Amino acid sequence: MIGQPLRLRTLWDLLRNPASAEKQALLRQRWEGLDLALRLPGQGLGQKATGCGGTVGVQPRCDFSCTGCYLGVEANRIPALPTAAILRQISELRVWLGPKSNIQITDGEVTLRPTGELIEILRHARSIGAVPMVMTHGDSFRRRPGLLEKLMEEGGLTEVSIHVDITQRGRDGYSVPKSELELMDLRDEMAELVREARRRTGRPLRAAASVTVTQENLGQVADVVIWNVRNRDAFSLISFQPVAQVGRTRKGLRGVTAGELWAEIGHAVAGFGLELSAGGAGPLHFGHPSCTRFVPVLALERAGEPPRLFEVIRDRPGDVEVMRGLFTRGLGGIAFRDDRPIEAFARSLGLIAAAPGWFLGPVRRWLAKRVREEMGIPAGRLLRDILRRQVRVDGLTLTSHHFMSPADLSTPEGRQRLDACVFRLPIHGQMVPMCRVNAGGVREEFYAEIQ
Numbered sequence: 001m002i003g004q005p006l007r008l009r010t011l012w013d014l015l016r017n018p019a020s021a022e023k024q025a026l027l028r029q030r031w032e033g034l035d036l037a038l039r040l041p042g043q044g045l046g047q048k049a050t051g052c053g054g055t056v057g058v059q060p061r062c063d064f065s066c067t068g069c070y071l072g073v074e075a076n077r078i079p080a081l082p083t084a085a086i087l088r089q090i091s092e093l094r095v096w097l098g099p100k101s102n103i104q105i106t107d108g109e110v111t112l113r114p115t116g117e118l119i120e121i122l123r124h125a126r127s128i129g130a131v132p133m134v135m136t137h138g139d140s141f142r143r144r145p146g147l148l149e150k151l152m153e154e155g156g157l158t159e160v161s162i163h164v165d166i167t168q169r170g171r172d173g174y175s176v177p178k179s180e181l182e183l184m185d186l187r188d189e190m191a192e193l194v195r196e197a198r199r200r201t202g203r204p205l206r207a208a209a210s211v212t213v214t215q216e217n218l219g220q221v222a223d224v225v226i227w228n229v230r231n232r233d234a235f236s237l238i239s240f241q242p243v244a245q246v247g248r249t250r251k252g253l254r255g256v257t258a259g260e261l262w263a264e265i266g267h268a269v270a271g272f273g274l275e276l277s278a279g280g281a282g283p284l285h286f287g288h289p290s291c292t293r294f295v296p297v298l299a300l301e302r303a304g305e306p307p308r309l310f311e312v313i314r315d316r317p318g319d320v321e322v323m324r325g326l327f328t329r330g331l332g333g334i335a336f337r338d339d340r341p342i343e344a345f346a347r348s349l350g351l352i353a354a355a356p357g358w359f360l361g362p363v364r365r366w367l368a369k370r371v372r373e374e375m376g377i378p379a380g381r382l383l384r385d386i387l388r389r390q391v392r393v394d395g396l397t398l399t400s401h402h403f404m405s406p407a408d409l410s411t412p413e414g415r416q417r418l419d420a421c422v423f424r425l426p427i428h429g430q431m432v433p434m435c436r437v438n439a440g441g442v443r444e445e446f447y448a449e450i451q
Helices: 008-016 021-033 083-097 115-127 139-143 147-155 180-202 219-228 258-270 316-330 343-355 356-375 379-387 411-421 433-439 442-450
Strands: 052-054 101-106 130-136 159-163 206-213 235-241 292-302 306-311 393-399 423-427 432-433
Touching: 008 343, 052 083, 083 101, 083 115, 083 130, 083 423, 083 432, 101 115, 115 130, 115 147, 130 442, 139 147, 139 180, 147 180, 159 180, 180 206, 206 219, 219 235, 219 258, 219 393, 235 258, 258 292, 258 393, 306 343, 316 356, 343 356, 356 379, 379 393, 411 433, 432 433, 433 442
Parallel strands: 052 101, 052 423, 101 130, 130 159, 159 206, 206 235, 235 393
Antiparallel strands: 292 306, 292 393, 423 432
């Protein structure tokens, strides 16, 4: 993994065991802890991933005053925790999540913390095998040219999430936006910041875009999706987050249902030839189905033609069977993020060697059939065109995260969602669900202790 010395023993281990024993043990724990009703063929928690986590107290203060915010009014008065306390949080998360832990460096606006301390936090995460993602509104990168590159070069940052939407207040040049369309130039600027940081450093950087969704901007969700498809080289994941009545969110701000949101997403991707199976509520799950919807897609684009989108796993028996086969063979915990090319090659060989007959038989036939039916060409020809760079292929993940308001927590479904939560924060030695932190008063109690 990036930032660690490459040893022949590491490559040998990847060939023999592409998913580590530690990860497999944690996956079994998650699976056994799930309600039986949630142990579905496409359930990612316990089969594909161990969940993700976030920090708290890194930098409660924010220089924005957004109309939708999970932090309370007291956050700007709360001092940041000492760096040593944050490092302990990250170490706790690494134990909970295992190798290549998905850890969000988040709180208020974490880029307001002294850069040297933020770099130390990132370095610690990398040193113990975690993959930190800085969550930010992105304006610090605009105001302080070179900051993003510095975090990449000195902190080993490989993942960043930039939040842009009309609920934000205080952004340079876009103080009170009325429509997501007004923010398209800003999104272009953020995309170029990401591309330029990669060019200048020569290092990888995966970027996600996130958007708070309300009734006020629901009608522009399709425009944002279309923008993201066209800029998928910069932002390979987009997360839509319907507003919840937590923190200092304005009381009159109205949220949207999952159905309303995914209808708009569906309108957008239809223009690229994709009809979403089950309206985005397809066979893939991550925790409770009311919490998260995610749809990985592939974009294929020939020169001079618009891109075409294809759903990776559709809600069809053949697709579900391949997915089930991957999980039942114990191959779900494999992750290629931050692998160097030779590591990715060794891990791929190890993956195929774990079940050669299955990959070269049922999986190969499934892929060939999908390419022939959906694209009208033989799979061999498509592979040839890709290798000749006559076809551009990109991955893009469309996802939505549905956080709960206080009233939701005490309902039967709310309790089920908390039990199955995939996003947790380390507080007093426990991994606490994010919705309990934001909607159950836990964050306010934690901040009061800091103060």
